Amino acid sequence: MPHLTIDGKQIEVPAGTTIIQAAKKLGISIPHYCYHSALPIAGNCRICLVEVDKQSKLQISCYTPVAEGMVVSTNSPKVLEARKSVLEFLLVNHPLDCPVCDQSGECKLQDYYMAHGLYNSRLADVKVKKEKKAFSIGPTVMLDQERCILCTRCVRFTDNITKTHEFGIFNRGDHSQLDVYPGKQLDNNYSGNVVDICPVGALTDKDFRFKCRVWYLEPTQSVCPSCSMGCNITVEWDKSRPHAYKEARVMRLKPRLNPDVNSYWICDKGRYNYHFIDENRILRVQFKDELISWERAMDILAQAISPLRDSHRLNRIGVLASAQLTNEDLFVIQKLFKQLLGGVSVDFRVPEKPGDSDHFLMKADKNPNTAGAAVILASDGNAQQIMEKAKQGEIDVLYVFAHDLVKLWGKDTVEQIAGKVKLLVFQGSNINETCSYAHLNLPRSVYAEKEGTFTNCQSRVQRIWSAFPPLGEARADWEILSMLSEKLGTPLNYKDSQAIFKDIAATIAPFSEMTYEKLSDQGMLLKK
């Protein structure tokens, strides 16, 4: 393996490593625009130029492989001068419309200008005017040709990652402009990613445009709940300006690097599926037409369950759990309804139609935790049977987590069941048609409001973090069940989700030896 020296620091890296990669290992960040580690090398922006000993010309660090004994400088006067001049060139025809640009605050032109530019403008000439500004190129993305620095990241993304080939660079010289090919639109399952990789404000997200300046955003690591792939994401929410956009907290989701799951990408379905966090939420505990307290709700539940337990008729309780729930929630359901109250029918497998899928990241199973539910609930019951029994009048308490029964079984069935069972409990996060049939509505928190883990389709257990407290009176599913367990006189005594996870690791073999610390931010595979 070649040894080399970068800015006086020595390092040994595998042959074929490029200078920019070796420098990164040393903690030296070389400015770059066109270079992206998941895309082929273009070498066109020229800002990553470095000085290599015995070479008269500066070399681009994104393309130049290391060699034994190589001595590299990333901060010699010659390098700094070249870097500054590349910035100056890139800004010659840039409109400098930062005050109205969404990218402002996370723009590499701004960042590098502050770090490496800071020159006085020498430009006295008229800028080249380009055709398309604030121009829609598809359902999700807007193009601004003037802001574009022609790094071709988006071109290479659509050529090499999605292979959909929407983008091209047209014309030449300083009249070069990025555009979609005539008659084409940027409309594939991964369109939004071009906004993430665009280092400037040329490609902006219609969903995010003008909603919030990025410096008001707080990032929280999470996992996308929109399908079983479990792509790693960052929930970006407005920390201090609730008045800014319809009182919403979450402003956007961004993909987070996980080489084993989603690399740098997420699909558009996942990216834009966050509005439910702040909109149309179930905020209060409600029994029939009456708003009640949690305390009272637990009394109602306990009063319905206790007689069945005392008379050994627990088979008259049906629980429809959900693969939308975390491993921790499901474990508590399992513990309460199957261990402490043996004989309750529990299942999470409802007759859902498979959703859209492709051969990349999008999976047909739209639940984030099907694999976890299958391991933890080792289900004996069957959701369809539970519903049948409820229809027949063989169920007194039907406890439904997250599922919209009306969507799954139709209005008539749900109406019939609501008339047959003594207590229909709906524990959900968002208002749906099932709410109006449920006797007891319990507000549950959404994934961005709680800690926990999901197990994706690769059997990878991955953590989610709480970005902010639940809206209204909502609580985590496991918290609600803990309250219930106390009322039933068999307290579960979990103080947080981490305590539950410890129990999971101790009692369910595929999870053994896992801890939150070990899961870190990249997850671990279930043991076979």
Added chain:
Amino acid sequence: MEKVISRHFGQDSSQSFINYVKDNGYRAARKALTHMTPSQVIDEVKKSNLRGLGGAGFPTGRKWSFIPRESPKPKYLVVNADEGEPGTFKDRYILEQDPHAVLEGIIITCFAIGSHKAYVYIRGEYEKSFQTFQGAVEEAYKAGFLGRGIMGMDFDIDVVVHQGAGAYICGEETGLLESLEGKKGFPRLKPPFPAVVGLFGCPTVVNNVETIACVAPIINKGAEWFAQLGCEKNGGTRLFCVSGHVQKPGLYELPMGTPLRAIIYEHAGGIPLGHTLKAVIPGGISAPVLTADEIDVKMDFDSLKAIGSMAGSGGIIVMDDTTDMVFAAMVAARFFANESCGQCSPCREGSGWAYRNIQRIYERTARPHDLNNLPGIVDNIGGNTICAFGDAVTMCVGSYVAKFRHEFENKIRGRICNIN
């Protein structure tokens, strides 16, 4: 003086197969294929000191020797006939006046590098050259000098003639390869060089038309003969394209190393109408301009490099004392701004910026700091780009400002104001 490349120029039907064969044509090809090994051919060309006459002056034999013979991939010869350098018109005459000399050179070169397919990339505007050359290719196929088992021997060569679409940058060898592959003519990152990864990812030699036209005479008459025609390390003769303010503009075949003064005053008849010489571009517009004091330079690759210019494509543009050097610089800068492929940031943005800056100077709307900034702007382009186009912008435009600064200053004087 013995003519090598232009020996058939001006003769009746010089482009015809029959006339070429009558004058001992295709004898060199037969000689190479029957009496020589590929490495003997390469050695002969190395010894001849033949240099790449497209402009870079790279030793041709050495270029051929970089082709990995053991590679299982097909090898290609690409003949660069995308003659776009302003002031240059030699390849066009070769293609139109002596196309079979090029085809014979192609046969020998293909044999030397183990290639069975050659592409000739002809500048899109050269319609007549294309028609003539295409006709020659068809004649050669009919006569069995191209195709399967050429000249009755166990060697196949196919020649494909391709017309460019009008971009100067497609004359850059890797831009040409991209264009030939059907892509936008963006020069490639190097290494790998075309000899290793060239056309369609295969080992490829890219040679200029004039270079290829020298190959058959070298094989016929020997490397020593060719080498002694020229000067040290610069074998043979070359076609100088003389244009501008001279009595007799035209194409002159002269030995490598002929002094520029002799070309202008003896061969091209000097400056007309009693004017005096002001400046000369010695090798196409990319070559830094020379002042009247610098014309004693010998016209070979090494001598011109030594005085900070370049032999380039052999396009000599002569400018007399009536020439406005700011205007000349502006025209050159406009050319570069129009022809930059737009791939690398410094060249894409810098070439246009430099042009607009000079334009303002020419139009007398510039201020002193605009002129002071100009050398720095163009300096930042060269050396920092993928291909040599950026270097050309720096060297060419920079040389006008450096050598004729007083003319630039004259256009600014009067705009000096005292408002700080």
